[in-house]
Amino acid sequence: MSRTPYLGLHVPPRDGARRVTAADIVASVQREVGAGALPAGSRLPPVRALERQLGLSKNTAQAAYDELVARGVVEARPREGVFVLAAHTLAPAGASIATAPLLAVVPPPLARMDAPAPGALALSTVFVDPDLLPADRLADCARAVLRDRMPTFYDPQGFPPLRAAIARRLRDRGLDVEPDEVIVTTGSQQSLDIVARAMSARVIALESPVYSYAKLLFQTLGHELVGLPLDPFRGLDLAAWERALAARPGLAYLIPSFQNPTGYSYTSAELRGVLALCAKYGVAILEDDWGSDMLSDGEHRPGLRMLGGKNVLYVNSFTKKLLPSLRIGFVVAPPALVPTLVGMKRLSTLGNAWLTEAIVAEFLDRGYYDTHLAQLQRALDERYTACLAALDELMPDGVTWTRPGGGPTLWLEVPERVNLGALEAHLARRGVTISNGSVAFVGDARRLHGFRVAYAFLGLEPMRVALTIVADAIRGALA
Amino acid sequence: MSRTPYLGLHVPPRDGARRVTAADIVASVQREVGAGALPAGSRLPPVRALERQLGLSKNTAQAAYDELVARGVVEARPREGVFVLAAHTLAPAGASIATAPLLAVVPPPLARMDAPAPGALALSTVFVDPDLLPADRLADCARAVLRDRMPTFYDPQGFPPLRAAIARRLRDRGLDVEPDEVIVTTGSQQSLDIVARAMSARVIALESPVYSYAKLLFQTLGHELVGLPLDPFRGLDLAAWERALAARPGLAYLIPSFQNPTGYSYTSAELRGVLALCAKYGVAILEDDWGSDMLSDGEHRPGLRMLGGKNVLYVNSFTKKLLPSLRIGFVVAPPALVPTLVGMKRLSTLGNAWLTEAIVAEFLDRGYYDTHLAQLQRALDERYTACLAALDELMPDGVTWTRPGGGPTLWLEVPERVNLGALEAHLARRGVTISNGSVAFVGDARRLHGFRVAYAFLGLEPMRVALTIVADAIRGALA
Structure with missing residues (x-):
C-alpha cells in the first residue's frame, strides 16, 4: 500500500534569502550525506x-535532484522514488535507547480491582449485578443524543447540561450546589486524583480500612497518610480521630455512607462530631458520597457536605449505580477552588469524551435515574434480607457480621485463629473470591479480622452457594 | 417529591448479642439526644x-418508637415520620469547615487552550477545521456499536479491538508494535501524565519552545525541566542539546514531526543525532508523534520509535485528526513498563469509557481512517499553498516564515521591535487570535520572536482576511 517512508530534508535558504533555490537543495543533501546522516x-x-x-516554484526540486543524480549522490528508481546512493552508512549509535526509569511503586494486585470474571462467585466485589443495570436504556439515550451532530469540542469542566442536571439533583436532596461548582470527571477516581494533586498540604487523613485505590493514589502522589480507625461494629473512635486530626493534616478523605470496604455508615452523632473536629483543627474535608442513595428503602442519608456547607469537597459517581463502562463521576467544589481543580483536570486528561457525558445528561433529564434507583433498591433489599437469613442459618458460632441496611456489602468478622490469607486461597480454589483487604489498612496494625460480603452482585442462588462454601471453609479452619 | 432526609441511627446490640432489641434502640436514641447529637x-x-x-423482626422498631413517644423524646407526625422533640440543639461547631489548601500552581491562561470561539479568526490554533472532520461517520460507527449490548465493564488498558487496530496500523507504518504494548488513554495528554507520574527520575528535557500543557504538567508533578533549544528556521542546535543531555535527565520528551508550537520537523540527520545522544547519555525518550501522518502529500515521516526501537515510548492520538470530543489517545511502551503505566492510569481514572473506544475501533476497522486522512490532507494542502501565497503577497519586509510542508501550522517570525504582547492584544480587538507563546519556552530567554500561524482551522477566505489584518498590524507596529 504505502511506499517506503522518506526522510525529511531540512533545506535552509542562504542567509537573508526568503526562498530556497535548487542549489540550496543540492548543498543540503550533499552535506547530510557527507555527514553520514542520510544512509545509503x-x-x-x-x-x-x-x-x-518548501513553497518552491515548479521544477526547482526536479532540477536539484537531476543535479544530484549527475553528481552520483542519488539515483531515481522509476515509480519508487529518489534514493541515496553513496556508500556512507550511519555510524551505529553504540548503545541502544534506555528504558524509561519508572517508579518501583506499582499498584499491588490489580486483579482485586478488576471486574469479576463471568460466572465467578464474586463475594466481595462492590459492583452491582449487571442484570440490575440499565444498559438498554443507556443505549436508547445514546441513540437519542447521536441524532444531534457530534460536537467537535468538549467542555473541560464537563458538559453543561450534565452539570446542571447533577446540581438540580443534589439541590433536591438538600445540598446547596450550582452547576458551576460541579466538575465532571472520569469516574470518581479522577475527582480524587485532581484534588490530591492540587493539594499544597502533604498530609491526608483517611479511614482505616479504606478504599484501597484512594490510599494507593495518595501514596503515589507523595502524600503522607494518617489512619482514622473505623470499626463497623463499634463505629468511629472519635477520641482516636481527635488525636489524629489535632496534628492538622491538610485534608480528611471520608466515606460516610456504606464505607468501602466496611459497609459502615456514620451515625448523625458521628457526622456532627467529625465536622466539629475538622472545624476545630482546620482540616479540610473531601467527602466521597458514592453510597448515600444506595439506602435500601429509597431514602437517602445525610452527609458531610449537607451538614457542613460549601467548603466540604463532595465526590460522587454513576459508576456503580448506572454502568461502570460509562466512567462518569464528579466533584463539587466551592467556587474559589474550581479553577485550580479544572486546571489540574486539564493537565491530566484535558477533558472527558462528550458522548458519555451527554448520555448521562439525557438519562437524568428523562427522569430514568430515580426509576432505576427505586428498582435497584427493591432488588438489593431482597438480596440483603436473603443474605442476612443465610448468614444466620449457615455461619458457625464466633462469626459476626454487620447490618448496614443498604449499600452493596456488609462486613463479616471471623475468629482470629482463622488465617485470612489461607482462607482466601482456599475459597479461590472453590471458585469463591473474597478480598482479605490487607492493602486497605492505613498505618498501624489492623483492628479487623474479616472481609466484606457483597449481596449486590450475585443472584440469590449463587449467593447462597457462595456463602455455604465460605461457612464450610470457616468451620473447617476452626475445627 | 422526597421526604425530609432522615438521620441514620447506629444501634449496637448489647455485648455478645447477635441481634438488636427494642430496648437497644431506645437506649441509643436517648443517648444521642442526650449528647445533643440528634437536634430537635x-x-x-x-x-x-x-x-x-438492623435485620429486626417485625414490630421491634415500632415498639421502640412507641416507647420513645411515651417518654416524650420523639413525636410521630402522620405521613411525615418520627421526629426528635427534645429541646436539645446541637452546639455550633464554633468554626466552619476549612477550604481545602490547594496549590497556588494554577495552569496559566486556560483560554489559550480552549476550543476557538465560533466565528473567531483563530489564527494560531492547532485544531483542524471542524468541517474537515468526520463527525457523521463517527456517529454511524457509534450507532453500529450500540447494536451490541453496552458492556458493564471496561478494559483498564483499553478496548482490546482498539489496541489491536492501533498496533496493526503502526506495524503497517514500520513500527514493531504488539496490541499488548498499547495503552489507550484519555487523549495523548493522559499518556504524558501517566508516564510523568510514573517516572522515578526527576528531570525531564524537552524542546524549547514546546507544547505548553506538557511543560505545565511536568512542572506541576514536580519535575525539573531542561530546555533543548529548537529554532524552526535553523533546526536543532545539537551541540547545545548534547550539553543538556550530558547532565543525564531521566527522560527527553520530543515532538519530532510538526512540533508544537513551531511546526518544525526533525531532519533525518537530526533524528539520528538525537537518538545517538540519548543512547550515549542513557536518556530515555518519550516521542509525541501526533503529527507524522499530517504530511501534506499523504506520505508519513520517520520518527524516533521507528528508528530507535522498542524502548522509545511512543504517544499519539486521534484528537486533532478525528474529533477532539472523542478524547482517544494512546501510548506504546515496552512490555516491561506496561504494568506500571496501566497501574498509574488506574490510579488516575481507572479507565476510559468503553463506548468512545469502541467507536474509534469501528472507524479503524471499516478502513475509514485512511480515506479520511487522504481527504483531510488534500484540503490542508490547498490551504497551505494559499497561506504561503498570501504571506508572500501581504507580509512586509523583515517578516519571515517557515515552510513545514504539512501539519496544521507554520511559524511566523516578526522583527524584534514589534511588541508581541501589544500585537496579540491589538489583533484580539480586531477579532484575530494569535498566541505569542511566551508560556511555551523552557528555561533561558526565548530565542524566537513570533507566533504560529494555522492554515488548518480557517477556510481560505477567513484565513486571508485574518492574514491581511495581521500584516496591517505588523506594518503599523513597524511604522
Whole structure:
C-alpha cells in the first residue's frame, strides 16, 4: 500500500534569502550525506512533496535532484522514488535507547480491582449485578443524543447540561450546589486524583480500612497518610480521630455512607462530631458520597457536605449505580477552588469524551435515574434480607457480621485463629473470591479480622452457594 | 417529591448479642439526644427502614418508637415520620469547615487552550477545521456499536479491538508494535501524565519552545525541566542539546514531526543525532508523534520509535485528526513498563469509557481512517499553498516564515521591535487570535520572536482576511 517512508530534508535558504533555490537543495543533501546522516538506500522526499513543503516554484526540486543524480549522490528508481546512493552508512549509535526509569511503586494486585470474571462467585466485589443495570436504556439515550451532530469540542469542566442536571439533583436532596461548582470527571477516581494533586498540604487523613485505590493514589502522589480507625461494629473512635486530626493534616478523605470496604455508615452523632473536629483543627474535608442513595428503602442519608456547607469537597459517581463502562463521576467544589481543580483536570486528561457525558445528561433529564434507583433498591433489599437469613442459618458460632441496611456489602468478622490469607486461597480454589483487604489498612496494625460480603452482585442462588462454601471453609479452619 | 432526609441511627446490640432489641434502640436514641447529637426536628429512620437495616423482626422498631413517644423524646407526625422533640440543639461547631489548601500552581491562561470561539479568526490554533472532520461517520460507527449490548465493564488498558487496530496500523507504518504494548488513554495528554507520574527520575528535557500543557504538567508533578533549544528556521542546535543531555535527565520528551508550537520537523540527520545522544547519555525518550501522518502529500515521516526501537515510548492520538470530543489517545511502551503505566492510569481514572473506544475501533476497522486522512490532507494542502501565497503577497519586509510542508501550522517570525504582547492584544480587538507563546519556552530567554500561524482551522477566505489584518498590524507596529 504505502511506499517506503522518506526522510525529511531540512533545506535552509542562504542567509537573508526568503526562498530556497535548487542549489540550496543540492548543498543540503550533499552535506547530510557527507555527514553520514542520510544512509545509503534512504528515500528522499518526492519532487511534488518537496516543492510543496518548501513553497518552491515548479521544477526547482526536479532540477536539484537531476543535479544530484549527475553528481552520483542519488539515483531515481522509476515509480519508487529518489534514493541515496553513496556508500556512507550511519555510524551505529553504540548503545541502544534506555528504558524509561519508572517508579518501583506499582499498584499491588490489580486483579482485586478488576471486574469479576463471568460466572465467578464474586463475594466481595462492590459492583452491582449487571442484570440490575440499565444498559438498554443507556443505549436508547445514546441513540437519542447521536441524532444531534457530534460536537467537535468538549467542555473541560464537563458538559453543561450534565452539570446542571447533577446540581438540580443534589439541590433536591438538600445540598446547596450550582452547576458551576460541579466538575465532571472520569469516574470518581479522577475527582480524587485532581484534588490530591492540587493539594499544597502533604498530609491526608483517611479511614482505616479504606478504599484501597484512594490510599494507593495518595501514596503515589507523595502524600503522607494518617489512619482514622473505623470499626463497623463499634463505629468511629472519635477520641482516636481527635488525636489524629489535632496534628492538622491538610485534608480528611471520608466515606460516610456504606464505607468501602466496611459497609459502615456514620451515625448523625458521628457526622456532627467529625465536622466539629475538622472545624476545630482546620482540616479540610473531601467527602466521597458514592453510597448515600444506595439506602435500601429509597431514602437517602445525610452527609458531610449537607451538614457542613460549601467548603466540604463532595465526590460522587454513576459508576456503580448506572454502568461502570460509562466512567462518569464528579466533584463539587466551592467556587474559589474550581479553577485550580479544572486546571489540574486539564493537565491530566484535558477533558472527558462528550458522548458519555451527554448520555448521562439525557438519562437524568428523562427522569430514568430515580426509576432505576427505586428498582435497584427493591432488588438489593431482597438480596440483603436473603443474605442476612443465610448468614444466620449457615455461619458457625464466633462469626459476626454487620447490618448496614443498604449499600452493596456488609462486613463479616471471623475468629482470629482463622488465617485470612489461607482462607482466601482456599475459597479461590472453590471458585469463591473474597478480598482479605490487607492493602486497605492505613498505618498501624489492623483492628479487623474479616472481609466484606457483597449481596449486590450475585443472584440469590449463587449467593447462597457462595456463602455455604465460605461457612464450610470457616468451620473447617476452626475445627 | 422526597421526604425530609432522615438521620441514620447506629444501634449496637448489647455485648455478645447477635441481634438488636427494642430496648437497644431506645437506649441509643436517648443517648444521642442526650449528647445533643440528634437536634430537635431531626427525622429518625422509618420503621420499615430501621427493621430492614438492623435485620429486626417485625414490630421491634415500632415498639421502640412507641416507647420513645411515651417518654416524650420523639413525636410521630402522620405521613411525615418520627421526629426528635427534645429541646436539645446541637452546639455550633464554633468554626466552619476549612477550604481545602490547594496549590497556588494554577495552569496559566486556560483560554489559550480552549476550543476557538465560533466565528473567531483563530489564527494560531492547532485544531483542524471542524468541517474537515468526520463527525457523521463517527456517529454511524457509534450507532453500529450500540447494536451490541453496552458492556458493564471496561478494559483498564483499553478496548482490546482498539489496541489491536492501533498496533496493526503502526506495524503497517514500520513500527514493531504488539496490541499488548498499547495503552489507550484519555487523549495523548493522559499518556504524558501517566508516564510523568510514573517516572522515578526527576528531570525531564524537552524542546524549547514546546507544547505548553506538557511543560505545565511536568512542572506541576514536580519535575525539573531542561530546555533543548529548537529554532524552526535553523533546526536543532545539537551541540547545545548534547550539553543538556550530558547532565543525564531521566527522560527527553520530543515532538519530532510538526512540533508544537513551531511546526518544525526533525531532519533525518537530526533524528539520528538525537537518538545517538540519548543512547550515549542513557536518556530515555518519550516521542509525541501526533503529527507524522499530517504530511501534506499523504506520505508519513520517520520518527524516533521507528528508528530507535522498542524502548522509545511512543504517544499519539486521534484528537486533532478525528474529533477532539472523542478524547482517544494512546501510548506504546515496552512490555516491561506496561504494568506500571496501566497501574498509574488506574490510579488516575481507572479507565476510559468503553463506548468512545469502541467507536474509534469501528472507524479503524471499516478502513475509514485512511480515506479520511487522504481527504483531510488534500484540503490542508490547498490551504497551505494559499497561506504561503498570501504571506508572500501581504507580509512586509523583515517578516519571515517557515515552510513545514504539512501539519496544521507554520511559524511566523516578526522583527524584534514589534511588541508581541501589544500585537496579540491589538489583533484580539480586531477579532484575530494569535498566541505569542511566551508560556511555551523552557528555561533561558526565548530565542524566537513570533507566533504560529494555522492554515488548518480557517477556510481560505477567513484565513486571508485574518492574514491581511495581521500584516496591517505588523506594518503599523513597524511604522
